[in-house]
Amino acid sequence: MKSYLAAAIQMTSVPELKENLVQAEELIEIAVRQGAQLVGLPENFSFMGEDQKKLAQAETIARETEKFLKTMAQRYQVNILGGGFPVPVEGKDKVFNTALLIDPNGQELTRYQKAHLFDVNVPDGNTYRESITVMPGTELPSVYSSETLGNIGLSVCYDVRFPELYRHLSEKGTDIIFVPAAFTAFTGKDHWQVLLQARAIENTCYVIAPAQTGINYARRQTHGHAMIIDPWGIVLADAGEKPGVAIAEINPARIEQVRRQMPSLQHRVF
Numbered sequence: 001m002k003s004y005l006a007a008a009i010q011m012t013s014v015p016e017l018k019e020n021l022v023q024a025e026e027l028i029e030i031a032v033r034q035g036a037q038l039v040g041l042p043e044n045f046s047f048m049g050e051d052q053k054k055l056a057q058a059e060t061i062a063r064e065t066e067k068f069l070k071t072m073a074q075r076y077q078v079n080i081l082g083g084g085f086p087v088p089v090e091g092k093d094k095v096f097n098t099a100l101l102i103d104p105n106g107q108e109l110t111r112y113q114k115a116h117l118f119d120v121n122v123p124d125g126n127t128y129r130e131s132i133t134v135m136p137g138t139e140l141p142s143v144y145s146s147e148t149l150g151n152i153g154l155s156v157c158y159d160v161r162f163p164e165l166y167r168h169l170s171e172k173g174t175d176i177i178f179v180p181a182a183f184t185a186f187t188g189k190d191h192w193q194v195l196l197q198a199r200a201i202e203n204t205c206y207v208i209a210p211a212q213t214g215i216n217y218a219r220r221q222t223h224g225h226a227m228i229i230d231p232w233g234i235v236l237a238d239a240g241e242k243p244g245v246a247i248a249e250i251n252p253a254r255i256e257q258v259r260r261q262m263p264s265l266q267h268r269v270f
């Protein structure tokens with residue numbers, strides 16, 4: 001593994017599949033023009049809207065999103081993480097919230113079904129019941145080991161509040177953790193960056209966190225601040241609040257250096 005540039009894309013996805021895919025391609029192109037070899041798209045990048053609308057179109061969203069990711073990876077010769085989109089569960093009126101990693105040949109490298117579902121009454125008055133439409137994944141994410149990109153572990157959004165998932169990933173050798181998200185504006189302002197830095201620091205890993213931002217639909221407002229954090233916890237890039245791209249270098253020497261300086265992974269007791 002050599003140093004390379006990674007990108008965390010930030011977008012405002014809406015309840016229109018085609019519109020979102022156009023926006024996503026524009027941002028992928030910007031990231032690739034700046035030299036990114038690994039590009040992450042946020043949770044719900046291809047569709048963000050009301051539950052019933054999402055369920056009604058789930059099959060189309062799943063098919064078109066997977067096709068889009070493979071086409072983009074080949075067209076731009078880049079590795080792409082699609083950060084969470086609905087994939088229908090056979091025989092049920094539900095979907096898995098699925099993250100999918102694709103290589104520049106358009107081949108699937110690994111996928112993960114979001115395990116922790118956001119069933120929360122947020123104090124701003126918004127109620128979230130992700131489990132009404134989503135089946136929780138029951139498997140821990142696998143680590144994808146790439147000679148060129150390093151060892152990559154996947155997760156999605158609300159998972160970031162469950163450190164045991166990331167401990168599992170770091171035990172399996174993860175160097176780079178993806179946290180694609182659609183964090184609420186209300187929780188995000190106090191929790192988003194703190195949680196991401198904690199996951200980076202405690203596992204001495206890079207964290208790549210693509211994000212939704214702005215007003216997506218109705219009263220749904222997301223926090224933004226797609227970012228890339230290094231294994232010491234330093235924020236290397238932050239996309240702010242507008243759609244755009246956070247780009248930073250993933251450097252294996254930095255991982256080794258931090259793990260030398262702070263060998264906490266070796267000092268675990270429990």
Ligand SMILES: O=C(O)CNC(=O)[C@H](CS)NC(=O)CCC(=O)C(=O)O
Nearest residue numbers: 049118128130157158182183184187
């Ligand atoms: O609602 C939709 O339209 C689509 N779903 C999402 O955006 C997902 C599940 S509801 N959002 C989160 O997990 C936010 C977590 C979060 O904000 C926190 O942990 O504080």
